[in-house]
Amino acid sequence: xxxxxxxxxxxxxxxxxxxxxxxxxxxxxxxxxxxxxxxxxxxxxxxxxxxxxxxxxxxxxxxxxxxxxxxxxxxxxxxxxxxxxxxxxxxxxxxxxxxxxxxxxxxxxxxxxxxxxxxxxxxxxxxxxxxxxxxxxxxxxxxxxxxxxxxxxxxxxxxxxxxxxxxxxxxxxxxxxxxxxxxxxxxxxxxxxxxxxxxxxxxxxxxxxxxxxxxxxxxxxxxxxxxxxxxxxxxxxxxxxxxxxxxxxxxxxxxxxxxxxxxxxxxxxxxxxxxxxxxxxxxxxxxxxxxxxxxxxxxxxxxxxxxxxxxxxxxxxxxxxxxxxxxxxxxxxxxxxxxxxxxxxxxxxxxxxxxxxxxx
Numbered sequence: 299x300x301x302x303x304x305x306x307x308x309x310x311x312x313x314x315x316x317x318x319x320x321x322x323x324x325x326x327x328x329x330x331x332x333x334x335x336x337x338x339x340x341x342x343x344x345x346x347x348x349x350x351x352x353x354x355x356x357x358x359x360x361x362x363x364x365x366x367x368x369x370x371x372x373x374x375x376x377x378x379x380x381x382x383x384x385x386x387x388x389x390x391x392x393x394x395x396x397x398x399x400x401x402x403x404x405x406x407x408x409x410x411x412x413x414x415x416x417x418x419x420x421x422x423x424x425x426x427x428x429x430x431x432x433x434x435x436x437x438x439x440x441x442x443x444x445x446x447x448x449x450x451x452x453x454x455x456x457x458x459x460x461x462x463x464x465x466x467x468x469x470x471x472x473x474x475x476x477x478x479x480x481x482x483x484x485x486x487x488x489x490x491x492x493x494x495x496x497x498x499x500x501x502x503x504x505x506x507x508x509x510x511x512x513x514x515x516x517x518x519x520x521x522x523x524x525x526x527x528x529x530x531x532x533x534x535x536x537x538x539x540x541x542x543x544x545x546x547x548x549x550x551x552x553x554x555x556x557x558x559x560x561x562x563x564x565x566x567x568x569x570x571x572x573x574x575x576x577x578x579x580x581x582x583x584x585x586x587x588x589x590x591x592x593x594x595x596x597x598x599x600x601x602x603x604x605x606x607x608x609x610x611x612x613x614x615x616x617x618x619x620x621x622x623x624x625x626x627x628x629x630x631x632x633x634x635x636x637x638x639x640x641x642x643x644x645x646x647x648x649x650x651x652x653x654x655x656x657x658x
Contacts, residue, residue: 359461362520366463367475369522371417373448374515376467377405377424379412389466389515390414390424390438391524397444398554401514402529402540403429403436414438416445417473428557430549433498434489434529434540437553448516451523453502453541456480464506464528464537466515478506486621487530487538499621500541502526508537548628560629562653565596570619571608577641585618586610586641601651607640627653
């Protein structure tokens, strides 16, 4: 039997609207008609907004955070692993009702199994189903039943300033909850697996306090949906989380079904380069990827790509940097025809490449 499709992995229902930093149902900004005599100036339609008081806002904030905590704490476990390098610890999130859990790959690196302890005191041994260090994600499966599964959301719906809640086990303190906002989106996090390196795209930056042991825990929105897996502390007040989106759902699906993630290889290296003004205007795109290396005998070389070419699109999508190529190089790209458009000596040239498997 094949593995689950990315869409089948705990698909969250389509949200009616994106919940902002304060949930609409938590803080009501009511509209009512008021007379000029009360000291407030009504708008053109005679309606004045009643803004919530500071205490109301704090109560609403606390309500959102406590609601998320109550929903997610039973789904988040403290993980302990033992490797040749010593003991390690982190957090994990149950996301199916048959025992599958998500965590960071670096939490379980080198360990085939470990122990998960949930907030109700239940302990269960788990097996590492598969890891992908190049996405810093791992899938585990507990042996004795499973905790209530959390719902996976979609990080692509997040906005800067939106409230997020981090649930994990920092510094060995089980069942800890911190809250903050989305500080930035679209960050890139460099990761390495042996000689291979890549950037994790669209990483979420938050000011919710993260500490050692938070890795692998949940970053959730105000609707209790897990939108990221906490992965790193980049500095005081700067935490990073791997997003839950279409790309990571594909990775999770492959880990569940095969225990590994196949990646494709094109055989190019490059850097962002500005496009000539007339080209930028035509494409509505300011940058492309200038090729600084084309590996001899690689799929890129066989397709007719040359040093100095500027890739402007691949697979029908704009290419502005190396990340845009990297995100296309998942297992489904192996052996598939990939149309690439480049700018060469002022003219557009189309080539077709067939990516090969990336050897481990």
